[in-house]
Structures are given as C-alpha cells and as structure tokens.
Amino acid sequence: MLLFPLFWALAVGLGITLLRRTGWRGRRGPRGPAARDDSPLAVLGRRFASGDIDEEEYWRRLSVLDEQFGRRG
Numbered sequence: 001m002l003l004f005p006l007f008w009a010l011a012v013g014l015g016i017t018l019l020r021r022t023g024w025r026g027r028r029g030p031r032g033p034a035a036r037d038d039s040p041l042a043v044l045g046r047r048f049a050s051g052d053i054d055e056e057e058y059w060r061r062l063s064v065l066d067e068q069f070g071r072r073g
Helices: 003-021 040-050 055-069
Strands: none
Touching: 040 055
C-alpha cells in the first residue's frame, strides 16, 4: 500500500530529471548578452548571411565592433 505512492513519486522525479538532463527547457533559449537577437554581432551576422553586405565589409565592421566592445566568448 505504501509502495504505490512511492512508485509514482519516483517515476515523476525520474521523468523530471531525464527532461532536465536532455536539455529540455520549454521554449526558453539561452540567456545573456550573447543570446540577444538585437546585439550588434547578431545583426551584422544576419546582414552578411542575407547578402546585404559583402565579406570585406563584414570583416571591417567586425573589427570595429571588436575594438569597441571586445570579443565576448
């Protein structure tokens, strides 16, 4: 009789542990300045990927951003 609730508590705890270890976090993404979609580096990368700027312009602007903000890892 006491083992039945203990079994379900163990099953729920195991399920939560498995979901957390596999990286499931719902719809949330990474946090912090590097994760922002409107950061200067993200905007520059999107513009280069879409073809708005060429490779030379990309590297030139990237070097300016590195001098101004420093590289964030």
